Amino acid sequence: MISRFERSMNYVVLGVFAILILGPLVNIVTQSLGAPIGTSGGIHPENFVTAWEQGQFSKYLLNSVLVTVVVVGLSLVTSVLGGYALGTMRFPGSGAIFYVFLLGIMVPTEAIIVPLFFDLRALGLTDTVWGVALPQVAMSTAFGVYWMRTYFRSSNRAVSEAARIDGAGTLRTLWFVQLPIARPAIITLVVLLFLWTWNDFLTPLVMSPRGTMRTAPLGLAFFTGQHTTDTTLLAAAAILVALPVAIVYLFLQRHFIRGMIDGAVKD
Amino acid sequence: MRTAPVLNQHDESSRTAQRGARRSAQAAQGYGLATPYLLLLPAIVVYACFMLFPLGRAVQLSLYDWNGLTVGVWAGFDNYLRLATDGELRAAFGHALVLIVFYCVIPIVLGLIIAAILNRAKVKGLGFFRTIYFLPQVIALVVAATAWRSIWGLDGSLNAVLKAIGLGGLAQDWLGSYTLALPAVGVIGTWLEIGLVMVLLLAGMGRIPHELYEAARLDGAGAVREFFSVTLPSVRGEIAVAATLTIVAALKNFDLVYMTTHGGPGGTTSVPSYEVYNQAFMVKQVGLASAIGVTLTLLIFIINLIVNRVADKVTS
Numbered sequence: 001m002i003s004r005f006e007r008s009m010n011y012v013v014l015g016v017f018a019i020l021i022l023g024p025l026v027n028i029v030t031q032s033l034g035a036p037i038g039t040s041g042g043i044h045p046e047n048f049v050t051a052w053e054q055g056q057f058s059k060y061l062l063n064s065v066l067v068t069v070v071v072v073g074l075s076l077v078t079s080v081l082g083g084y085a086l087g088t089m090r091f092p093g094s095g096a097i098f099y100v101f102l103l104g105i106m107v108p109t110e111a112i113i114v115p116l117f118f119d120l121r122a123l124g125l126t127d128t129v130w131g132v133a134l135p136q137v138a139m140s141t142a143f144g145v146y147w148m149r150t151y152f153r154s155s156n157r158a159v160s161e162a163a164r165i166d167g168a169g170t171l172r173t174l175w176f177v178q179l180p181i182a183r184p185a186i187i188t189l190v191v192l193l194f195l196w197t198w199n200d201f202l203t204p205l206v207m208s209p210r211g212t213m214r215t216a217p218l219g220l221a222f223f224t225g226q227h228t229t230d231t232t233l234l235a236a237a238a239i240l241v242a243l244p245v246a247i248v249y250l251f252l253q254r255h256f257i258r259g260m261i262d263g264a265v266k267d
Numbered sequence: 268m269r270t271a272p273v274l275n276q277h278d279e280s281s282r283t284a285q286r287g288a289r290r291s292a293q294a295a296q297g298y299g300l301a302t303p304y305l306l307l308l309p310a311i312v313v314y315a316c317f318m319l320f321p322l323g324r325a326v327q328l329s330l331y332d333w334n335g336l337t338v339g340v341w342a343g344f345d346n347y348l349r350l351a352t353d354g355e356l357r358a359a360f361g362h363a364l365v366l367i368v369f370y371c372v373i374p375i376v377l378g379l380i381i382a383a384i385l386n387r388a389k390v391k392g393l394g395f396f397r398t399i400y401f402l403p404q405v406i407a408l409v410v411a412a413t414a415w416r417s418i419w420g421l422d423g424s425l426n427a428v429l430k431a432i433g434l435g436g437l438a439q440d441w442l443g444s445y446t447l448a449l450p451a452v453g454v455i456g457t458w459l460e461i462g463l464v465m466v467l468l469l470a471g472m473g474r475i476p477h478e479l480y481e482a483a484r485l486d487g488a489g490a491v492r493e494f495f496s497v498t499l500p501s502v503r504g505e506i507a508v509a510a511t512l513t514i515v516a517a518l519k520n521f522d523l524v525y526m527t528t529h530g531g532p533g534g535t536t537s538v539p540s541y542e543v544y545n546q547a548f549m550v551k552q553v554g555l556a557s558a559i560g561v562t563l564t565l566l567i568f569i570i571n572l573i574v575n576r577v578a579d580k581v582t583s
Binding site: 006013017021027079097109114139142170239 | 307381387470543553
């Protein structure tokens with residue numbers, strides 16, 4: 001039988017494991033409050049202000065917000081419409097279209113970023129919000145269409161059929177009948193797209209060579225280049241970049257975990 | 268790339284059977300022939316322009332010798348040939364294999380052992396620990412890299428601990444070492460992925476019916492035999508998912524390498540995903556960079572295929 005000892009040992013194992021995972025993160029939080037070079041001990045919350053100003057994070061965070069809003073907004077529209085068609089309707093080519101989107105989920109940014117840079121530069125789109133956002137919209141759409149299709153396939157079709165019999169058109173049925181029910185699936189999708197877009201590094205790095213559309217993670221990378229010696233400011237900057245995602249995660253962690261696991265397991 | 272769903276071949280099996288009923292179904296459901304295509308149009312346009320087209324262009328560019336400025340010269344398969352023969356580029360793919368051990372093999376082996384121990388006694392409050400274990404998946408890689416640089420660095424936490432316990436002789440610049448930089452990056456990978464693997468495996472083990480264990484115990488199986496005859500076969504699906512996700516993460520770890528080592532020292536931590544950037548924008552060998560990107564994509568496709576084939580075979 002399972003003894004009380006074994007049960008408490010389980011908590012020890014879980015606890016040690018949690019400490020190992022939290023360790024590096026607690027470490028930079030501690031550092032971010034430490035004494036910067038040239039000052040004495042104590043707690044120094046003003047490091048965040050210094051990092052914010054010296055690292056120009058107001059600008060970079062604003063860029064991040066702009067890119068994230070564009071990517072999540074556009075991807076949500078393409079994903080819900082496309083996923084609705086693939087998940088609830090039968091039409092020639094639907095299988096092929098679905099598999100083409102599925103393949104796109106596996107394509108790494110590394111494979112498309114080089115031609116994207118040269119082609120979008122030729123169109124004058126580098127260093128604009130579109131140059132940074134549109135490639136991410138395409139990547140997000142691949143996943144989003146797959147995600148929403150999976151949802152709509154399992155959703156209650158009788159509801160929308162009833163609405164159609166009442167004479168509602170496709171878009172009206174989708175908007176007034178399906179979307180309110182689909183809210184959990186949509187929130188999960190928004191949370192995932194927000195996470196991926198906010199954290200993306202390679203796309204804004206390559207697509208904004210002059211740095212005018214530098215997002216927060218890139219701001220951190222460039223701040224690192226300037227401040228390799230002052231670990232307190234670096235740590236504070238790192239926390240500034242991680243904080244928005246961390247806050248959303250604390251409130252919506254169910255969606256993060258479900259999304260990242262279901263996105264991989266479902267179907 | 269966003270995430271790697273595991274394909275299911277049986278997904279569309281019922282579709283063809285219903286083909287005959289389609290037209291009448293469309294009429295009954297009240298949408299026109301063009302409706303599904305119109306709904307898909309925005310997705311297809313943006314996907315074709317910013318995913319399919321650049322993917323095709325990458326294949327095209329990979330067949331040229333081009334510095335990004337002047338007119339490219341047709342090179343045939345020369346770039347791919349260089350990938351297979353050039354020592355440094357081959358080393359990059361070798362480093363990726365080493366990182367797969369750290370990102371995938373170690374987390375799965377450790378995760379299996381720990382999850383199996385935890386699964387024997389149902390514990391409460393797992394949700395709390397799950398939240399913590401998942402944190403590395405949520406934090407930007409750039410931030411994770413910053414956190415770990417302050418551990419591995421010359422003035423870092425690890426060296427401070429070593430000095431404090433009288434092992435100061437071992438203190439060094441871990442990310443600057445020719446032999447230790449790659450494992451040091453690998454450990455970051457283990458830290459990133461082990462929580463995800465644990466959450467996946469615990470969920471899988473939680474779904475194993477209790478009767479299976481009781482039957483094994485009646486047969487006189489000990490904890491170890493129980494693990495190999497009941498637990499391990501039951502979570503093969505979860506292992507396949509964990510393997511796919513972690514291997515892909517190991518292959519596209521550009522952010523981490525860029526932020527910790529820039530492929531150095533002396534190219535000992537260069538990986539394909541970093542070489543794409545390095546060759547295209549530093550060395551100005553755009554064709555070669557594209558060839559690396561195309562090869563990386565093919566590798567990810569093949570790994571997905573193999574892992575799913577294996578998972579399918581053992582589950583059916």
